[in-house]
Amino acid sequence: MASFFDIRARKDAAASAGASKAGGKQENARIQPWVEKYRPKTLSDVTAQDHAISVLKRTLQSSNLPHMLFYGPPGTGKTSTILALAKELYGPELFHTRVLELNASDERGISIVREKVKDFARQHLSNPPAGPAGIEYRKKYPVPPFKIIILDEADSMTQDAQSALRRTMETYSKITRFCLVCNYVTRIIDPLASRCSKFRFKGLDKANAGKRLEEIAQLEKVELEDGAVDALVRCSDGDLRKAITFLQSSARLVGALQTAGDGPDAMDIDVPRKAVTVRIVEEIAGVVSGDVIDRLLQAMQSKSKGRAFESVNTIVEDIAADGWSATQILQQLYDKLVFDETISDSCKNLIVMVFSESDKRLVDGADEHLTILDLTLRISDILQSNG
């Protein structure tokens, strides 16, 4: 351990850090997550949130802005939207001095949040440079006379912290606007929510998400096999960030396999790359391959009770040994069964009850093997007695 932290090492590190700065830039660009790299630059770039975008665009014209609360499932562009809005409001030069991004779940204590907000609000309002350049700048960007504070993951703040935030919002309301970003609007206390205009971000639809993914793939020169885009969208449940991350991971994996053969220097864009396949995407997303699920479903629907038990038991055992995640299995079974037209609604009713119970158990950390076995056997029973 000590060798990690000794002083000489630190000095060396400092020296080499300085030396490698120039080279490091390029390195970083490669490592930079695509999610960041392809974040929308303007409001118009934001994928498929037309309602929210059109309202927000209007605020660009007016010089005022309400406090805002963005909510919706992850990866639907909430943070991207507010960042894009801020960019359009302030332009690149003032962006850093006018916008504070706080991650509520990171800096947990309200005192820290308050301190940071205070410091930020106290700072002088930065203004565009004087003279003709400034006038030009003002023409391009509205630069309203307030700062924006973005509180990401606001729903992970405690109730107390949220109440305290209420006061902070009032104190600095003259010169700051808050934008709370969260997944669950219900976890924001009412007094806070009522101070904000709310924007709901809905999950992305397949077409939009797919289009965006293809664009990125093209820019990054990643070959996508047929169906890979579908697989990406499917595996990420409308979470575009997740989908892009999956895409990057798959590309990385494919690229790695590629270059491993040719040696690291051959890593060149011109070399024809292997395509990202559906399987790779599924593996990266941890999605259980379809035929496993199908076999399981088949076993569950077998007519004789004894046979159903034996075959379900065997398959579940294999699933457990193969290391598939139980929540994933549950999710995929659910999607299959609930959208299965051959099953009656009353039957589905019962089945969904079983799903909810099993899901709760898994969340509580119950044994995955037993829970899945129980789930499948009970569903199998329901199917048999009603089918």
Place this chain on the structure above:
Amino acid sequence: MALLVDKHRPRSLDALTYHDELSERLRALAQNGDFPHLLVYGPSGGGKKTRVIATLKELYGPGVDKIKIDARVFQTTSNRKLEFNIVSSIYHLEITPSDVGNYDRVVIQDLLKEVAQTQQVDQSAKQKFKVVVINEADHLTRDAQAALRRTMEKYSPNMRLILLANSTSNIIAPIRSRTLLVRVAAPSEEEICQVLESVGAAEKLKHVDALNKRIAQESGRNLRRALLMFEAVYAQNENINANTLIPPPDWEALIAQIADEIIQEHTPAKILQIREKMYDLLSHCIPASTIIKTLAFKLVPKISVNLKSEVIKWSAFYDHRIRMGSKVIFHLEAFVAKVMRMLERQA
């Protein structure tokens, strides 16, 4: 002398005998220089750790084999001192933060920060970053996982994480999306047989194919267990043949006995006897959820078809309660009572 399971552990990616495609992928990632954070998951005894160590070797060369164990002391906010063991080489370190229970966040934050803020000591090292292997990542508290997520973002130039977990279910989504998921499935029975055969050959043990098959079967696709069973069988018997007895571990034998007793007699007196055996198991640190699961699977083959799914149902039910409750014996006993009543009804 070392156990076979340790002695014959593969030390490099080449030596791994199954999941060749996976090994290939890991090798490619290691050689590529753009090594991502990994989340390696799969059942116990499937070779996750072995694979990770082999990957590290691929990354850094034999230097990772020179390890030492240090005890570090951390101080919590309430001024409690935590002692925490770290296994490290000059290139990587390995921690099990869940050892310190609810204080795992402190350890994660402090330690990883420290690691990340220093750079590789060995200037000739193949990689600029260091690797931190985190065992039992699925046992980390939510807090610790959140801390981990931040750390991953902040310090990724200097550090890569390899998380080991039995399942991804308890890993929060942000971490899952920031890591490359690597699933290590348990080896198939044939693959286990192969390993047994090669180990047996290396040890100059008599090769009995049928026995190996039985071991593979009994092990439940757990290679570590299979190797231990294999060694135990050979240590205990002079003449090995296809029908040599494979003794189960004592705890399992006791649970099997409990299962038999449940089937034979359904009375309050029996419950009391079983309760005593349960206490015996519990006091020997056998986890209650292991007890209920093993018991259920021991009961299932011995009861009629109609009851099988019932038994599974209740075992899952009480397994959940064991997780949620505090007095596990209540739930174990309720399960036993339930099964007895079912059996009695049927009789």
Place this chain on the structure above:
Amino acid sequence: MIRLADQKPTITSRPIPLRTAKRKVDTLIREEENDPPRASQKFLKTRNGFKASTPAASTQPSAKPEPEASRPWMERFAPVSISELAVHKKKVDDVRSWIEGVVCGARRNQRLLLLKGPAGSGKTTTVQLLARVLGLRINEWRNPTGTMQSDEGFVSMSAQFEDFMLRSGTFGTLDLVGDGSLNPKSSHSSESEKRMILIEEFPNTFSRTSPALQSFRKAVQLYLESSAPSPSSFSKAPKPATPIVMIISETLLSTSTAAADSFTAHRLLGPEILGHHAVTTIEFRPIAPTIMAKGLNLVLEKEARASGGKKKNPGTALLKSIAEIGDIRNAISTLEFYSLGKGSSSFMPSLPLNKDAEGTTDVDIRSSTLDLFHAVGKVIYNKRTDPQAAQPPPHLPHLARPLKPPITPDALLTELGADTSTFVATVHENYVPSCKSFSAEDELDSLCACADTLSDADILSPDRWSGNGVGASAQALRQEDLSAYVAIAGVSFNLPYPVKRAEPHGGYRKGNANHILYPISLRVWRRVEEIGEMVEQVVARMKGNGEWGVGLSGDAGGDRVKPELILERLPYLAQIERGRQRKAGGFPSSMTDLSKVVMFGRGIREKGGDDDEDEPNGEQWTTDAPDDWRKPQKAGWVRSKGTVGKVTEKVDALVLDDDDIED
């Protein structure tokens, strides 16, 4: 395993001290030299801070009541001889023979005697009186932060021991006065006086890794190593050395949540010391009511003598309930309290002894344990009120109302002295025999329903959040009540009425089905802890021997026992070991630590005979009991001899009879 050496004394008899004026060793010793009254005066000085100005003229304590009478009874009327000692004779003999053996050389390989048992069971008094009888001088170790000023009577522990402690720096300085000798061995030979080291104060055991505790253990171990010869070198006949006696008041009652705060010999000393060959453990039990009664009578007599008055008679009922306390110190205090008031020879006339009056006595004369057992009795005997309530006509049986129990769960909870979690655990421990019914089906139904309710109750209990610091809130308390409520209501409505407790034949509890047992479930953690440490030891040893792939096996250590280790590696390792030994020609050698960790059930299967050996004649000292007194049971934790893996310490110390619950 706490049990160690070969010459274990029996574990059964039941100690009864008459008083436990702890840390008054010097006084006692001095009392020998001077005449008793003066000794008391001298005692007073140290105790109450009275200076020499206090007139010491009085020779009759009764004549000068102010200072003397102001002392509590348990100090004033402490036993002055072995015969007065309210500890079971056999136990005293055990201790005596050990001390004699060590000092005189018969047991020359023994060094450390561990006396453990609940508070107020007479451990200290026994040792002190024995030391006097045997002519030993007691050197007592005190934590330096103790409140009492050092007196010349207090001498440090043996210098070597002390030296070590000093160096470790965790105890601060010792009160080293008088005794200038530095080497215990030389001083021992030079002094004609034989000595004994008494340790009653211990470092904080909150954390197993606490440095104070570690160095304490180390010091003890060093002492054992340096002075005790190994059993093999028996022939060398070492000089008899100074024995150490440690007195540990183990926390008897504990809930699962309080486990961390509990104080046990195991926590204090760890497996290594407890397993050392030079260490003997003797367990004391709560004092049996019969012996307690004798002791209390003795106190009353002494009191009468002292005050010059008539012997006060508290009446059997009061005496009976006081004698049930089990803790003699507590019992005497209670007795003293009741004798207050008018100062006349009678006890408080309005003594609310009637338990039927909703149990609201002025003073909680029963310890919480007894309340606990009574409360549990109320549940598992499932009494119902007379069927006077209006019942539907016979053709509507499904509307029949269950009879009301005489006591509502709410009332029971209010009265309950113990915490609810312990209460529920005790119900669980004892509900099974109550399920006895006519048909097997009914029996199982009732059993199953009860088990279910208890499971429900546990899920409702707030314990599972205790790790997150929510534990103490009012909500948690309320929740605890709810949990107990569910348990009470559920069990009592699912038990058959009337209850016929069945003899659980073949079960691990022998004897009367009517006995209510203390829940083992609350004790299991102790055993778990022991085994856990044993596992650590085993692993450490194997790592040391290079039998273990260090690092690769992924066990970087830590407090938790890894399931992989316990479920796979160790059991098979044990099998392999056994196989190797057999092949090597020897028959499997004695139990190693390893097999202790992995083997089960020996305690269960080899039961039967063992117990009787371990518990010789539990009845012998109950014969003189007043007839309606609760029969003392074979009490305490029985550590089965030589059997490993046995969890079921039997804890039925405080059992109660059927009749007793009805009143």
